[in-house]
Amino acid sequence: MSELDGLTPGQISAAAEAAHERGLTGRYVITLVLPTSHPYLAQLTNRGVRERLLAASRSRGIRGGLFDNRALVLEISRLRAERARLLGFDSHAAGVTADQTAKSPEAVADMLGRLAPAAARNARVEQADLQVQIDADGGDFELAAWDWAFxxxxxxxxxxxxxxxAMRPYFELPSG
Known part of the structure; x- marks a missing residue:
């Protein structure tokens, strides 16, 4: 149970229910959500659990078996390339961007090339701030991806x- 420290009682109850539905009564299952970054990464105090959760999220759809999506992704990519050629474009990206603001994949790459250095600088500053907090909290480790949100x-x-x-309940949108 200490592995779930940081989660609310409602989140722990949901993890217990998810386990029960899978025949794992008395245990807890954190279900994966989209996107890859799970919201619990900001809450779980157990660093090892955060690491396992991020690893599970990142490997979703590529573990073999019924839910492995790699073949499907390849087929979608092939079909998109074929559609682009049929419509007279060099690539799917060229077709998608043709009627967008950027107009071409090259323009998108150029814009990202201009933004990337500033974004990387900002990320390095944030990384240093987070490492200072880790050290202040008595952590004896280097910041890793699974620590970032926490x-x-x-x-x-x-x-x-x-x-x-604490603010989250006030900003939830109705699902109906």
């Missing part, structure tokens, strides 16, 4: 006294 939330709480988890 320590971003820690920095928000410490620096700005903001707890986004």
């Amino acid at each position: 320590y971003t939330e820690r920095v928000r709480r410490v620096r700005y006294d903001v707890d986004t988890a």
